[in-house]
Amino acid sequence: MIGLEANQEKIIMFWRSLTNDIRKEMFRARLHPEQSTWEEVTAGAEEAEVIVNLDNEDDLTETQGVETKKDTLNSKDKHSNRGRILSVSSANVLENENK
Numbered sequence: 179m180i181g182l183e184a185n186q187e188k189i190i191m192f193w194r195s196l197t198n199d200i201r202k203e204m205f206r207a208r209l210h211p212e213q214s215t216w217e218e219v220t221a222g223a224e225e226a227e228v229i230v231n232l233d234n235e236d237d238l239t240e241t242q243g244v245e246t247k248k249d250t251l252n253s254k255d256k257h258s259n260r261g262r263i264l265s266v267s268s269a270n271v272l273e274n275e276n277k
Contacts, residue, residue, distance in 0.1 A: 186211075188271055189211055189212075189214065189215075189216055189219050190212065191271050192216075192219060192220070192223075192271045193211035193219065194211075195271065196223055197230070201226075203225070203226030204222045204226050207222050207225070207226070209222045
């Protein structure tokens, strides 16, 4: 078969909307935009996002030293929307596909 199916194009569009760090983690998990299913890619992106965010938080605490309890509470409030990023990205891909 020449070219890609519409579903695979949706996966590629979603893949390209992710950050480089998330894509790296997904490649480490042996996911590929032209071979993996939509379910595999979205689940992998969620896992990769958690890994990347944990790494970023570890880097911050190492460079800043020990946080106070107040800093920790504020940090949780700031990062409470992180899990919504992937939902918005996948919703945008689906919306563009329907146009």
